[in-house]
Amino acid sequence: MEIHSVGIVGLGLIGGSLARTIRLHAKSIRVYGTDILPETMQLAHLMDAIDEDLTEDNLPEMDLILVALYPEAIVTWIEEHRSAFKPGAIVIDCGGVKETIVSRIQPLADTWHFIGGHPMSGREISGFKASRDDLFDKASMILTPSPAEDLQVLQCVRNFFSDIGFRRIQFTTPRTHDEMIAYTSQLAHVVSSAYVKSELAQKHRGFSAGSFADMTRVAKVNENMWTELFFLNRENLLPEIDGLIARLTDYRDALDREDREGMRALLREGRETKEGLEEN
């Protein structure tokens, strides 16, 4: 089982970066791409990000199809095009939530293979112009295959993502993915967005350093995509926000009641937790 042709649906930050990354690292693979924006298609061609347009005509020839749209659009696109997938084709989506997508698409995969996917890299800006051919160089590719999936298919997919530069291929369940991502990614975007809104932010120049930059980097989130992602993962994200608010309240209360030993213990626990993460 070898991949000779890849069709990429959506050439924004993720799809555009995947196209350019494949072109860079896997020169024997032909890359076909499509996007609803004509200017993106033009740019993708000018940048040599794709070999050809992905069309109704050549879609049935694709060995691998990567769907890099917003979550609801992923489901709609696959529902509408699945009759054109060739037998044995592998379809992987790149949505930031997995349960809602996988539960709706997996049952449809009959003669073709579906694997939920999430390339774990991004930037605080979006669109093809933000795409990079090294966006995934140190990233993890999360895959949530059906437990019944062929080992040969999984091996092929793992090799493909390794070959184009992903550092780690993480197999897991949609449920675990969504639970983890609520904490590692979605909560970070909520915090960053909330952090930047203090009135003092307007005067930060000259008074800020790396920690302020880090805290506010992803505040420049695309509100349409992230609102959709948050609500599709509401059951996991809500308790994560609540958990963080509760933990912040511990620090707040220690300060309020002038409990220096309590504050020291809270900070020590945080330091030890962080150090523990770096060791394991």
Place this chain on the structure above:
Amino acid sequence: MEIHSVGIVGLGLIGGSLARTIRLHAKSIRVYGTDILPETMQLAHLMDAIDEDLTEDNLPEMDLILVALYPEAIVTWIEEHRSAFKPGAIVIDCGGVKETIVSRIQPLADTWHFIGGHPMSGREISGFKASRDDLFDKASMILTPSPAEDLQVLQCVRNFFSDIGFRRIQFTTPRTHDEMIAYTSQLAHVVSSAYVKSELAQKHRGFSAGSFADMTRVAKVNENMWTELFFLNRENLLPEIDGLIARLTDYRDALDREDREGMRALLREGRETKEGLEEN
């Protein structure tokens, strides 16, 4: 008015980095240093971070004295050594809070000059071994001089910090410093420490990317120094934590009541705020 000799008190991350930075960029200045840890003194000599030990004997010769200790220790050290400062000497502390230090030290500055200072750069690790000769290369040096300070002294100090590589010299009041730092730096350390404590953090590998790394970077805070800093700036930090908790609760509530438009508006406001910061 020219600086030929600098005495540095405390050769940890900040003092050690200042010593090495001066040695790199201002070769005509002699650097004298002292630290309570004998191994730090030995390392500082082996690394050529200082020309000589700063002693009771040569302290009266210093043109500039940089005090890079914890806040309470800064006050104590200056109180105990001020009789040895030569007339006209400039003394600058490097503490992360300014009102409490400046209000206690400024009245003592009679024949010598005192200027509150805060070099706005750091690392999540401390001690001389963490010091770097480029730590301040793109950093801001905040100075909180008395309104009655000589312009000549201010000009001399500004040139000194510019010459050794600081990108910006920010003059302000101790009150504004403390208010700004509560938000730009102290709150970030509280958030990072609280963020890392979710149980899910233990399983983050393979599920995390840049936003998780950014959020948790400064969780490795030195709990002794930061507890002291937090309590010396309690009146400013407490409302900042409360403000962030209130803002996080807005996102939480929008999610809870399934208010998609509300969430979109919250994220849009965060994005626009962040974009505004980059333009001004």
